[in-house]
Amino acid sequence: METDWTIHQLCSLLAERGGSDLHLVGGSPPRIRVDGRLHAIPAPIVTAADCRRFLTAILTESQQRTLDSQAQVDCSISVPEVGRFRCHVYIQRGSVALAIRAIPREIPTIEALGLPPVVRQFVRKPQGLILVTGPAGSGKSTTLAALLDAMNRERAGHIVTIEDPIEFQHTHKQAMVTQREIGSDIPDIDALAKGLLRMDPDIVCLGELRDAQAIQTAMTIAETGHLTLATMHTNTAIQTLHRVILAYPPHQQAHARTQVALALEGILCQRLVPRMSGKGRVLALEILVPTPAVRNLVREDKLHQIYSMMQTGQAKHGMQTMNQALADLVKQRIVAAQHAFAASSHPDELAELLRRSGTYDTYRANLARFKTR
Template identity: 50%
Template sequence: MSKETIENIASQVTLPELLKRMTDLGGSDLHLTTNSAPQVRVHGHLRPLDGFAPMTPADTKRLAYSVLTDAQKHRFEENLELDFSFGLKGMSRFRANLFNQKGAVGAVFRAIPYEIKTFEALGLPPVVSDLCNKPRGLILVTGPTGSGKSTTLAAMIDKINSERHDHILTIEDPIEFLHNHKSCVVNQREVAADTHSFASALRTALRQDPDIVLVGEMRDLETIEMALRIAETGHLTFATLHTNSAYSTINRIIDVFPASQQAQVRTQLSLVLEGIMCQALLPKSSGDGRCMALEILVPNSAIRNLIREDKIHQIYSMMQTGQDKFGMQTFNQSLATLVHKKQITIEAAMQRTSNADELKELLERGSGLNQSYGGGPKPGMPANGHASPYAQGRPIGQRPPAR
């Protein structure tokens, strides 16, 4: 194929055609930027699409603008960046971010399946189902960008939508997964389209008679404060944060507030927190896709006291020993379980852990892992719940540093 032909393809291809190429490859994201061919992320790695020359500023602008409304074009040109979502019939929904770089338009499009995945497909443990049955409180799903937080939350909301008779209110930027009315009434509000901000939507949320409220992201003090208040007034509240562990999530929430308010916030959080799920996606050992590693904190009375007393650094050791009775697990325990199930390689686990010595010890003591992944006695653990001899030693690994 000649250079001229390749350049003509780049100037004539449509965005739906590029998105179709991405989904056919099993990709998650499409990247459009100048001086580069279109690139797709497949199983976590970027690769250029074959047969395309580097795009010009005119190419990227034409492709990005092709799915914008006039109002969205105006917002983008005024703010120089834009978040939005859209659907292509018979293909998928997509979340998009447009931005400017070096004076030209760039864009990233992420695929969002129309079909919401089940707990079984995601490998979520039974304790997550228990969290969905909570009548009230705050449940946080955290992790880095691209770790599947939206997918996990969609599965949890869909379960509630199928089993309860409540009003679900979501506030998102943008709306990603679409929830039809099942057993519940579901209202989904998009920032900039249906409301001005997370904070303004949350200020009026209680007047809309919700039972369950989903906050797409707790970005600032006011949003966090409102989410805590909604949970405190007897509503089941879901939210996300970009944190990598349960204890760092608690610290992040508290540290957002001025020192004069932190004692009050610790008390609030100790009362309303019902669960923290910190997740990451790792490449499967088979090379076919990725699987989820998941840290889970389910507060008991002792953990609630530690939050209230500002002893957050002591929570980790309770999570290490809270797997059987409460369904808790540390990120390293999850990694070790995935290695022993041969779902990921030891090398992949070691690249993701923040405490390699602890993970090595867990892998060497494989009998100490909960192979059922979230509840039920460990192999060698009697039904009466008393630990077998291998569990009588010191706690595994080091605690996180004190604040």
Template identity: 45%
Template sequence: MTSEFERVYKDKYPVNIDKLLETTCKNSGSDLHLAVGIPPMARIKGKLVPLEFPVLSVKAVEELVMAVVQPEYKRYFEENLELDLSYSLPGIARFRGNIMKQRGTLAAVFRIVPFDVPDINILGLPPAVKDLCFLSRGLVLVTGPTGSGKSTTLAAMVDLINSERRVNIVTIEDPIEFLHKHKNSVVKQREVGLDTRSFANALKHVLRHDPDVILVGEMRDVESIAIALTAAETGHLVFSTLHTQTAPHTINRIVDVFQDYKRDQVRQQLANTLRGVISQQLIPTADGKGRVVAVEFMKDTPAIRNMIREGKEHQLYSAIQTNRNMGMQTMDQALANLYAKGKIKKEVALEYCIDRVEIERIMQRVESNSSYFWNN
């Protein structure tokens, strides 16, 4: 005889989607996963944990998921078999959702987005990152795997600009996550699918809105990357994201998207426009109660611009390592710093590092010189 928790509901599911999202928030989860044959799962402290609700049937998942899909989007999902969306629970949180088909059934994930934009000073970023918010032009990239906090970092940077500068900010997002109020700046947020057809289409027309700062939620294809580079080249400050692990990988990823005959031109554009790359990971804390961000930071210098222009990305990591006095740090330096401060365990630092030999060397140096890093 199966328990209430194990039984697959074939009739109406006992709770609605709002209750599942609220429960995820109350358990300090970051994501809610829905799929047939398992109970609702929440990602808590980086790990998937089943919530105390019954196993989901085909009908249950469909009813739960479709309850948050607006009528105009249902046809889009039927045609494309996947859909990005946003949803809000007043007084609780906003959510970024994605629905897809798997093995002929629906599956969905909802990422929790707090109502309040985080203060950049509490995120654990290198202090020099804030300087990028006061540039008049150029390209700034925030990179990392899914769920590494890229959107949070970008939102905090936009909020700093919004608070401290008098400029026109236009964002293009899929979907809109953090909601920005007008402060000293004007902020216009456009959602792909609702306010514009695509990132590329929005970027083509964004310059007509007299922007000073442009945020592109993700540079997804050749066209959107090319337009973002051109916008940065023509006197705008452009922020965007990529799913890459390190600054050198980011340069390679952008260049490799283009055909061979265009790559030299793209390298030249990157050398001229790239102002900074922030690569981050969320790492389990030493006490097991949460996660802390580890950040690699590269900013433009004459030497780094030359390396990009000449296709010497393999030398970038060394350049970052040797320019700590300019606020830069590699991912391995960031992990060693967190370990030295007792925020993460040594075995965790080794698990998330880029170069095991290099991080062990840094750790030995840190243990003999506690002032090796700045405090952040």
């Protein structure tokens, strides 16, 4: 039996509860993710018929055809007086399901996100490639929107975004902004490359680089004298470099390393970590700034040596590793040590950083007391 839910009511509920994501799967009550944790709503179970009904309110005919042929499609939802939402529609067990992500109503500033001063340098770059990376749900789209908004406020020029779907809507400020949506404004990213240069862009935002072709397209745009921004699902700056280079066939990778060494202007790799207060999450940021020494290591296929440069390049160049960012948050008592360890790819190194500051011993003592209760 169908419920009385409408998709707009459910999106409004997501916004009211301060959630980031809403999951609608037949046979389950609606589930909302708040501060990284998924909670079931005490409400009637959503049926498969409900999910099919929701589609009539959000999908165009073209998007419905894409769902029929590919078993998944992305779209956006606008709810008046509430906000915008990104929706991924997919098929599971032969039935329609939806994963909906809330998009903040206002584009946050770089300062509001807590991004360090070195990020301001990225905003002023005339050309090259800037990548914002991290796992799903780590705030990549929000950081990217903040960077674009800063460029929009401070630079005259033409900003072109290619999105699937359009998330944050940018208004014309100092710059002119053109936003194109894959599937409705342009068929795919391959078609983009053919007409993009004729649009006379200064800054190009490609959204998520999901495959080798998208990565190569981003590199080509950056090499032709445009500032190019994109996101990737990678966990570290070094992993990001590997992913970009491996997007090329083996016989082209030596040339690709040279391309990356010349075009790269910065990598921001981020995590959202629960606050010690229990209210919300805070951004932890790994930063790679391509100094001449870093560019040489990329060119010479010595990516493994870049990490040590990041460890020692904080004061002079603004670089930092994820562990350095996490350790600072623990020392400032913004993040609990156990949450920092959960977010770290190298917990032994993080333990050593905390041990040097005296924080780790306090954490272990508190943990021991907790276990004896």
